[in-house]
């Protein structure tokens with residue numbers, strides 16, 4: 001069994017702590033909204049015109065003397081509310097000095113928003129996975145401290161002065177670059193997602209884990225800065241006629257040698273920065289490969305060597321891991337592109353809707369083949385679909401944020417999202433994927449995720465169709 005194989009039992013699942021990221025699900029009063037209005041939102045969404053309509057109905061209700069203290073997304077002032085009437089310490093004392101926190105940290109009230117290891121997934125020595133808390137993220141950028149982590153042999157604090165990148169193979173001149181050499185070259189900055197090929201592997205089983213952090217949290221999206229691979233290869237006089245494959249090697253104990261198909265060369269970068277600062281040690285400081293659209297394992301961290309060759313290298317790591325064992329017994333290897341996928345992150349498993357009424361349903365969509373064209377959302381287990389609003393920017397091979405208004409009537413519901421990318425490819429149902437892949441593979445699951453909402457508002461992980 002490979003290190004990435006994920007095994008879960010019922011016992012493990014109950015041991016998984018439920019993240020209490022519930023405060024984000026704002027209790028929205030319902031009596032203010034008419035039945036017709038709710039059904040209109042659910043059918044047609046909430047656009048600018050309807051927001052105007054909403055304001056008008058609010059004023060009409062006020063004029064009619066109807067109890068309207070309850071605004072659309074807020075609550076009625078409570079008589080004697082200390083949060084309004086009493087002065088708080090932050091109004092009556094001095095604040096902290098500027099330099100008390102030279103490197104800024106999140107509010108202490110965000111202490112629950114952390115990367116988590118999956119109980120039940122065995123940690124093999126220093127090899128490990130920590131999942132990003134997708135349920136607590138906004139927009140499309142993953143903050144550096146919450147980027148997921150996947151190490152085959154732990155992470156290191158590498159001294160950048162002692163770090164070298166060697167380029168050899170089918171090149172005129174073998175070259176060695178120091179970090180200072182690299183950072184003098186023309187650089188580019190691009191926003192891209194990275195997703196482990198084993199992301200959502202647990203869902204090949206039977207909705208084994210409770211939260212989106214564990215179902216989809218081997219996913220992040222950042223702005224990377226570095227030098228395009230093409231610039232480096234030109235420096236070395238690469239033979240791009242013969243050199244069709246690149247072997248990337250990391251400085252860690254695992255080496256993580258991977259063959260990369262040179263068809264992707266235009267977009268590949270050798271990067272040192274992530275979201276405006278140097279890479280974090282756990283994400284490859286001082287240098288990592290960025291291979292947009294391709295599964296995380298090819299994004300070799302602590303990058304020390306690139307070799308240009310005329311055949312796939314077939315290294316130990318790539319023959320054993322991230323290859324899909326197909327029903328006919330063959331292995332689908334070098335399946336590197338991460339196909340179009342999406343997931344609703346709010347509301348999602350482990351959260352609870354506090355009351356009936358309006359909610360902003362929000363999620364992420366991405367495709368290794370380009371831009372997201374469309375995301376449809378179903379609130380009835382896939383019978384009816386409405387198109388969600390895509391937030392800008394919609395970038396190629398990056399996460400796209402989608403939002404859609406929904407008014408929950410208090411009845412049990414199953415919510416799902418289904419993304420389509422610019423090639424026209426549509427994210428499949430789990431059954432469709434199983435019919436092709438069988439039950440022996442664990443990687444590359446891009447199927448539709450379903451969340452069940454109970455009548456008490458609790459949200460859990462289920463599989464439908």
Ligand SMILES: Nc1nc2c(c(=O)[nH]1)N[C@H]1C(S)=C(S)[C@@H](COP(=O)(O)O)O[C@H]1N2
Nearest residue numbers: 148149150151152196250256283296297301
């Ligand atoms: N050198 C090296 N590179 C590596 C790995 C590793 O263990 N060693 N893990 C790979 C895997 S499997 C993934 S999914 C990504 C994870 O990147 P992250 O830890 O920055 O999220 O890095 C890849 N690059």
Ligand SMILES: [Mo]
Nearest residue numbers: 196197296297
């Ligand atoms: Mo991975």
